[in-house]
Amino acid sequence: MDEAKEQGKDLVQLARLALAGRPQDIQTYVTRISRKYQKLSPELGEQLKELMKLAPTRQSPLRSEGVATIPVDRDSRLQLLRHEPGARLEHEPIWTATVAEQLGQIVSEHLRSDELLAKGLAPTRTAIFTGPPGVGKTLAARWLAAQLDRPLLTLDLSAVMSSFLGRTGTNVRHVLDYAKGVTCVLLLDELDAIAKRRDDAQEVGELKRLVTVLLQEVDDWPEGGLLVSASNHPELLDPAVWRRFEMQIEFELPEKDAVQQAIQLFVDDAAALNGSWSAALAEVLCGQSFSDIERELKSLRRQAVLSKCPLADLFPRLIRQHIDGQPKTARKDIALRLAEAGLSQRSVHELTGISRDTLRKLNQADEHPLEQN
Numbered sequence: 033m034d035e036a037k038e039q040g041k042d043l044v045q046l047a048r049l050a051l052a053g054r055p056q057d058i059q060t061y062v063t064r065i066s067r068k069y070q071k072l073s074p075e076l077g078e079q080l081k082e083l084m085k086l087a088p089t090r091q092s093p094l095r096s097e098g099v100a101t102i103p104v105d106r107d108s109r110l111q112l113l114r115h116e117p118g119a120r121l122e123h124e125p126i127w128t129a130t131v132a133e134q135l136g137q138i139v140s141e142h143l144r145s146d147e148l149l150a151k152g153l154a155p156t157r158t159a160i161f162t163g164p165p166g167v168g169k170t171l172a173a174r175w176l177a178a179q180l181d182r183p184l185l186t187l188d189l190s191a192v193m194s195s196f197l198g199r200t201g202t203n204v205r206h207v208l209d210y211a212k213g214v215t216c217v218l219l220l221d222e223l224d225a226i227a228k229r230r231d232d233a234q235e236v237g238e239l240k241r242l243v244t245v246l247l248q249e250v251d252d253w254p255e256g257g258l259l260v261s262a263s264n265h266p267e268l269l270d271p272a273v274w275r276r277f278e279m280q281i282e283f284e285l286p287e288k289d290a291v292q293q294a295i296q297l298f299v300d301d302a303a304a305l306n307g308s309w310s311a312a313l314a315e316v317l318c319g320q321s322f323s324d325i326e327r328e329l330k331s332l333r334r335q336a337v338l339s340k341c342p343l344a345d346l347f348p349r350l351i352r353q354h355i356d357g358q359p360k361t362a363r364k365d366i367a368l369r370l371a372e373a374g375l376s377q378r379s380v381h382e383l384t385g386i387s388r389d390t391l392r393k394l395n396q397a398d399e400h401p402l403e404q405n
């Protein structure tokens with residue numbers, strides 16, 4: 033009983049310090065109570081001790097000067113870095129086998145770095161993620177931070193670049209110096225923003241200097257650290273830039289089975305997806321990014337709630353939105369695929385306007401292509 037009382041008291045005190053934004057005091061407090069709980073409740077004490085090991089060290093800016101020292105732009109005073117202390121994911125990401133393997137390798141290398149160090153090797157320090165928008169590049173950085181139980185620090189280069197360019201180099205250097213002192217995952221997001229900004233001759237000089245700063249940092253990133261960078265226009269980047277990264281991971285638009293997984297994830301209602309809906313929706317959503325699929329399905333869920341109708345009643349509308357306005361050949365193709373996905377010929381006709389007769393013929397032609405010639 034006493035123990036519960038103690039814990040309650042500590043919880044309130046921690047909440048008070050957290051709400052007052054006093055990270056250093058929280059650290060001191062946690063160190064103190066972790067010693068107390070070693071005796072009172074050894075398991076809890078051990079957990080707190082482990083947490084403190086991951087907390088910023090004495091040398092790091094977080095510890096010595098508090099969170100307020102996150103670098104800021106000199107004039108605007110806006111923070112240059114986004115700091116996510118406990119990176120959390122709303123849902124498990126969907127990775128292709130290759131991406132899962134590469135990301136998994138980074139995690140294992142860092143979690144088991146002592147085994148590598150014993151053989152004179154160091155875990156991967158730098159990686160670059162490329163791919164179209166909305167396929168999980170930023171998400172992957174957050175996922176890595178969560179797996180490694182490190183804070184995620186994000187420098188959005190497109191935001192930094194939009195301020196007065198002359199200061200960008202200094203700002204970036206500040207940010208990188210800061211990030212080096214903290215055990216974290218540093219994400220340089222939208223790396224291609226540098227390449228996009230080539231407006232005038234003076235800027236070209238500035239940009240060259242900026243690229244030089246970045247390349248040096250990527251080369252010299254400290255052992256044990258993890259710097260990841262994301263870009264959806266790798267072709268805009270000087271090959272010298274992305275070759276510097278130790279690992280390159282390509283993210284792609286989801287294939288059909290990943291689209292189906294995404295549908296299940298974002299609809300989050302197995303009953304609604306009963307029957308052939310999951311496969312049928314995948315036929316029209318295939319070709320889109322995960323974030324577009326998420327947006328469409330969440331919007332549909334909101335509509336279902338507000339109109340108090342079962343979600344499945346709205347699936348035909350979503351499918352029709354993707355079909356309307358398409359030329360007849362495309363509609364025929366979708367009709368065939370929807371039928372293959374398991375929708376009845378009647379539903380397919382209602383959704384696509386393709387007659388059941390045509391559908392039967394298309395089906396036969398698809399099943400026996402040679403007989404048609």
Ligand SMILES: Nc1ncnc2c1ncn2[C@@H]1O[C@H](COP(=O)(O)OP(=O)(O)OP(=O)(O)O)[C@@H](O)[C@H]1O
Nearest residue numbers: 125126127164165166167168169170171264322323
């Ligand atoms: N592989 C994935 N698995 C599950 N959800 C995903 C995946 N990729 C993207 N999403 C969803 O889409 C959202 C946006 O993805 P994210 O920000 O990672 O895209 P991005 O590749 O960084 O795009 P951009 O190039 O525009 O920055 C995520 O928060 C997540 O909800």
Ligand SMILES: [Mg+2]
Nearest residue numbers: 169170221262
């Ligand atoms: Mg992103």
